[in-house]
Amino acid sequence: MRLVNFLLLLILIACVTYQWKKGADFELSGSRWSCNELSGNFISEPYKKYQEIGERDILYFASSSNLTVYQTGELVFKNGNREKYEVIMDVSYKVTKDKLSLLYKNIDWHKKPENAPIFVRDTESLEGFEADVKFMIDDEQLYFFSRKNNEDNNFICFSV
Numbered sequence: 001m002r003l004v005n006f007l008l009l010l011i012l013i014a015c016v017t018y019q020w021k022k023g024a025d026f027e028l029s030g031s032r033w034s035c036n037e038l039s040g041n042f043i044s045e046p047y048k049k050y051q052e053i054g055e056r057d058i059l060y061f062a063s064s065s066n067l068t069v070y071q072t073g074e075l076v077f078k079n080g081n082r083e084k085y086e087v088i089m090d091v092s093y094k095v096t097k098d099k100l101s102l103l104y105k106n107i108d109w110h111k112k113p114e115n116a117p118i119f120v121r122d123t124e125s126l127e128g129f130e131a132d133v134k135f136m137i138d139d140e141q142l143y144f145f146s147r148k149n150n151e152d153n154n155f156i157c158f159s160v
Contacts, residue, residue: 028061028095033142035059035157046118051076053119059142059157067091067102075116086110087123098136100144104129 040052055073062068069089076082090106104126112120134145142157 027064028067028093029064031061032160033059033157034160035142037156049077049079051078057157058160061093065092065094067093075113075119077115081115083113083115084111085113085116085119087112089126098134100133100135102131102133 035057036055037057038052038054040050042048042050053073053075055071058070060068060070067090069091070086071089072084072086074082074084086109088108088110089104090108092103092105094101105128107124107127109120136143136145140159142159144157
């Protein structure tokens, strides 16, 4: 009888743990993440003038629904010129299991690149944009995925 009770207890613990890990919403509130991305080999005509675009993002989940993205970066033109930029994005978010629903509310430039009007326009066009991405937290790392479980861009985020 003790063996049966012990086995039932183990099964119950396993079920609860499985449901907790699979069904629980991740708590991002109060966390900060540093992400880096380097983009290059552009195929769209307006972006072919760039050799690469490097950016660093600090994601600050200020509350259970507000996210602030501090983005700094550098545009490297194929002619050798470089231009730095800084922008702050206010985003509302909602976490449902492993899905992050985002709504970009405000885009505020601290340092707007002067020779990159298409880049500026594309960044500003995020205002009002809604997106859903899947994510996973593994220890001190944050990963973003598309709905088909592919990595979204080349973001590498670490807890800070």
